[in-house]
Amino acid sequence: MSAILRNLEELPRQNASHVKNRWGEVVRQVQESGSVAVTNHSTVEMVLLTAATYNQLVEDAQAVKAREQSVLDELGRRFDARLGALQEPGAAQQVGNLFAAKGKLGRRPKAGDSF
Missing domain, CATH: 3.40.1620 (YefM-like fold)
Structure with missing residues (x-):
């Protein structure tokens, strides 16, 4: 403000x-x-x-509201993208496989290019 x-x-x-x-x-x-x-x-x-102070408060409040809306819009876009990935064909099977693995990896992880 x-x-x-x-x-x-x-x-x-x-x-x-x-x-x-x-x-x-x-x-x-x-x-x-x-x-x-x-x-x-x-x-x-x-x-x-003063009227000038009031107007400044209104402008500041509107700017904060616009920033909040921008953040919410971005979060909405990210959510929609993730939801879209979950709705693709085969996604349910992949999620099922992930839960069935119970945190175990199918192969050893690499520690970089020189591993």
Whole structure:
């Protein structure tokens, strides 16, 4: 995420009554600090932030979602390729032979070209 956001505990705070009665001051504070936590009975209930910060958050969230979808699409393609290999003629027999071998190899493994 390219927007640098502070933790909720680090934000400047204004109680809801102050926000209601002195909106202009709160707007200036948001523009100066980037965001303000609005409290009600000492509990943060919401955060006010600039439109630019909100837009950046939306763009960042969409970028993350696009990356996730790209990864899921790639995994889907790999799954389909493996499933296709298992559906080829003779694949069931090969899998059966593999399980029947119980981990034993039919011949000794080679340890490289000079073995």
